[in-house]
Structures are given as structure tokens and as C-alpha cells.
Amino acid sequence: MIRNLKEVKDNNFDITRSADEVRSLSFNDQVCLGCGICESTCPVEAITLNAIAIDARVGFETYFSGHDKISQNIKEAPDIQRISIDENKCVLCGMCSGLCPVDALVLTIDGTPIKEIEAYPHYNAFSEIDDDECIYCKRCETACPRDAIVIERVLPDRADLVTGEINVDEEECIYCGVCQELCPAEAIVVDQVTGEESIVIDKDKCVYCLVCKKACPTNAIKAICRACNYGEYDLDPAKAVVKGNSVIDSELCVYCGWCEGVCPTDAAKVKKPFEGSIEVDDEKCQACGACVDICQCNALAFPVSSGPGSRMEHVTAFNDYCVRCKACEKACPNDAITVLRTEVDHTPINSTTWKDALDAIKD
Amino acid sequence: MPKHIASGLKYLAAVKLKDAGESHQAIANELGVDRSTISHYLNGSNLSWNSIDVARTITELSPRDFLKMTEAIFDEPEQSRKIVNICQERNFEVNVEDSCIGCGLCVNACSMKAIKLESLKAHADSIQCCGCQLCIDECPTNSIKILEI
Numbered sequence: 001m002i003r004n005l006k007e008v009k010d011n012n013f014d015i016t017r018s019a020d021e022v023r024s025l026s027f028n029d030q031v032c033l034g035c036g037i038c039e040s041t042c043p044v045e046a047i048t049l050n051a052i053a054i055d056a057r058v059g060f061e062t063y064f065s066g067h068d069k070i071s072q073n074i075k076e077a078p079d080i081q082r083i084s085i086d087e088n089k090c091v092l093c094g095m096c097s098g099l100c101p102v103d104a105l106v107l108t109i110d111g112t113p114i115k116e117i118e119a120y121p122h123y124n125a126f127s128e129i130d131d132d133e134c135i136y137c138k139r140c141e142t143a144c145p146r147d148a149i150v151i152e153r154v155l156p157d158r159a160d161l162v163t164g165e166i167n168v169d170e171e172e173c174i175y176c177g178v179c180q181e182l183c184p185a186e187a188i189v190v191d192q193v194t195g196e197e198s199i200v201i202d203k204d205k206c207v208y209c210l211v212c213k214k215a216c217p218t219n220a221i222k223a224i225c226r227a228c229n230y231g232e233y234d235l236d237p238a239k240a241v242v243k244g245n246s247v248i249d250s251e252l253c254v255y256c257g258w259c260e261g262v263c264p265t266d267a268a269k270v271k272k273p274f275e276g277s278i279e280v281d282d283e284k285c286q287a288c289g290a291c292v293d294i295c296q297c298n299a300l301a302f303p304v305s306s307g308p309g310s311r312m313e314h315v316t317a318f319n320d321y322c323v324r325c326k327a328c329e330k331a332c333p334n335d336a337i338t339v340l341r342t343e344v345d346h347t348p349i350n351s352t353t354w355k356d357a358l359d360a361i362k363d
Numbered sequence: 364m365p366k367h368i369a370s371g372l373k374y375l376a377a378v379k380l381k382d383a384g385e386s387h388q389a390i391a392n393e394l395g396v397d398r399s400t401i402s403h404y405l406n407g408s409n410l411s412w413n414s415i416d417v418a419r420t421i422t423e424l425s426p427r428d429f430l431k432m433t434e435a436i437f438d439e440p441e442q443s444r445k446i447v448n449i450c451q452e453r454n455f456e457v458n459v460e461d462s463c464i465g466c467g468l469c470v471n472a473c474s475m476k477a478i479k480l481e482s483l484k485a486h487a488d489s490i491q492c493c494g495c496q497l498c499i500d501e502c503p504t505n506s507i508k509i510l511e512i
Contacts, residue, residue, distance in 0.1 A: 002471055017471075019470075019471035020470070020471065021467065021470070021471075023467065043464045043503065043504055044503045044504075091464075091466040091468055091503045092466060092467070093464040093465055093466035093467075093503075094465075094466075095464060119465075119481070119482050119483050120483065349483070350482040350483065350484070351461075351463070351464075351465060351482060351483035351484050352461035352462075353461065353462055353463060353464050353465075353483075353504070354464070354465070354483055
């Protein structure tokens, strides 16, 4: 009889069965959406969704006292992971991993994740940034709710964009320090110590604005801005280009579409695993914020206050950025949220059971 | 003593293979013993009849007991697998139903290496099956049906 071994580290764990083939199921709590698809599809009922309603780690006892599951979970284990798996029940079939819309549950067989094995179903979802279109503005990096995007950009040399000449006539200079105080680029350092007076201009910092020249009481600064004098003709456009590199961490990405939504150049493209809709019933919503907390996609938010002291009455859902994971629907103590998952886009699959499981998560 | 029983089981296997028309050399290769030993076996020498009786009794046990006893007697799983395969008198037909989830527990459980996973479903080779039903014990979805034919 081969037993499963469970290794727990922080809120993550691995369940491993070693026989002729080694199967290992890894859970990454940070990536988990709390959607509960694994709980509802596990064929041996080994998975339990924990403090789904709110991020229990925030310690949010006062949020809502009327919802039994939330308050109980917080009381018992304030630092609980989003799901628990009974390693004595788990048969490591990998259905949870195959149906997990993100990489929170990953089954590997002899070290190969099942998403690299053709027999297993995979969601047709992707996120990508086209480097040819990307202008490295970092809007997506800021918008990404999962911090999954890293944009590295290399700015052009400032010296290539502003050129000029600047010199100080030390015969005329009285080291008054007016230029240093006025310089917007902090390019001038004046030493006023009697007997050791000096003035130094850092030409790498200078933007040739000529403020120092205009303010100098003794006309000691001789400067000229070439861009102003000659227009932009002496600038090489190729030297003004912002270069960079954009990377999406596929393990963290939840395909919410914020990057695509904010991208000014259509460089970011996202295909979601599920299609559907989200709606909030304003009548039922008590503005408790449980959904806002659980949502990993920033698809739910309180509207900007209409006036000082006004109370938030209900949340707003951004349909475009919802991944239809339904974590909020489960979290809402007032049944105010309806999420429909009408399309589940996955690769073809032969197994009847797996196909049934995929069909079952569709509304 | 277990060595004697092992010889008894090899003797029974040798007789079966002989009946199937195999040459002494082929039998020796199959069972991993000297050709001369096989010839001795088949000429009725060098083996106590009592060992053969015990061995025959073992082959007549329930399929699971036959398998478990044979595994206990032989050190090499490969060898016990061969003996069971050759000496088993009964035939089985294995069907895996569509409720199979492809967890692979049956693959691990099967001493006869009769089960393989393909396209997330277990596929069993009825010829290899010894009818021990260990896979049925492991199957979480009760998807394996074994019939004696």
C-alpha cells in the first residue's frame, strides 16, 4: 500500500506519491483565487475551500459577523490557507490541477507538470505583450493586480536630447551662489568658503535652460542652448527612443485583462479561460467589502465617494476585468453577486469523466 | 523450504510450457534456469514430489492468494509475475468504465503490470490479468470490473 506524503511549508504544501511513477501535487496559496473549482470537482472529495469569504490573513473579524463560515474560520485559524487537501483521501488524479484556472495547484508526473502533457486538458488562455508595439509606459505594470508584469526600460541619454554649452568666467564670478539656488537640475555647486571659492557645473545634469545665465548678477555664466537655437534639427530621432523589455510572470498572471485594458498601444493581449458576466445587485449589497478583498483581479471596487462623509452603499463590478472565478459570489454574505461562466475554453479531451468535470463548471 | 516450493512452481511452469510446445532451451530461458535443470525437472528427477504438491496447492488458491504467495516465495517480482502468468488456470476479462479519472492508483497496485494509463484513462490487458482484484480495492471511483471467463 503506497501512502501519500504531505509536506507543508507556510501556507503552501506538496502531496507526493512515489511508486513506479512519482506524482506530486503542489499548492501555492499566493496564486490561489479561492474560486473553489477544485473543491467542487474533486472526484474523491479531498478538497475543502477555507476562508473563502475574505482574505483571512488580513484579520478581518469585524468585517461581517453574520456569515458563519467566515467568522468561524477566522476564529479557528487566522492564518489559514485558502484550501485544504486531505492527503489520505487524495488520489493524485490531477483533476484539480487540470481545472485550476491559474497555477495554484500543479500536478507533476515524474517531474513534468501536467500542463505540458497533451492528454490532460488545458485552458486556452494566454497573456502577452508584443515588444514591437510596447512603448514601455509601465501602465500595465501599475495596473496589474498580481504584480505579474515587469517592464524594464532604458531611457535615452539626456545629453542626446538637450545639447548646449555652458562655461563660467571665473574672472567675473563672485561665488554668490545665486545660480546654485536657482538651478532646477541641481547641476551647479558653488563653494563660498573664503579663500577656497569655487564653482563647478556638472554638464551631465545641465539641461541648458539658461536660468543661471539670466540670473547671474555679474554675467559670469556664458551658456547657449543648441536645441533652442537650432530647433530640433540637430537631434537624432533614433537617439530619443525609449527601449525596454516587458515580461509577464505566467505563474502569477490570472488573465484578468487589466494590462490589455490600460495599454495605449494594443501591445498587451489577454485571452481569458472563461467567458461570462458579473453583476452586483445594488439592493442586496451591504458594502461589506468581502468581495473586494477576495477578488484577485481588482474587478470589484467601491466607487469614488460622491461627497464628504457620504457612505459607500454598494460595490461596482468591472465586467471587463472579471475572470468569472466566482470567488466573490461565494464570499458575498448577502448573495448580492451573480457571476455567470458561460464559456470554458479548453483543449480537446478524450476522458469522459474529465470532460464531464469541465462541463460541470459551466453555467 | 521456500526454495523447494519455488522449484516446485518452476517445475509446474516448465510442464505447462512443455505442453505448449516449447523447447527445453526456450523454457530454461523463460524461467531463468539452466537447460539441464529443466531437463531434470521434466524427466521427473531432482525434485521432491511433496514440493510439487505444495506448489500445485498454491496455484489452486484464490487468484489473490496465489499471487501473494508467489510474490513471497520469489525475490524477484519479475519472476513471480512470470510464474503466475504461466501457471494460472483461470482467465479474466477486465473492463475499465468511463468513470475512470486516470489517477494511476491501479497501475501502482497491479503486480502483473497489466494496466497502463492512456488519455487519462486506465487500460487493462486481460491476458496479463491474474484476477487478484487488488486494483479494484484501490480504485477510488469503482471503475474496474473483472469477470472470469
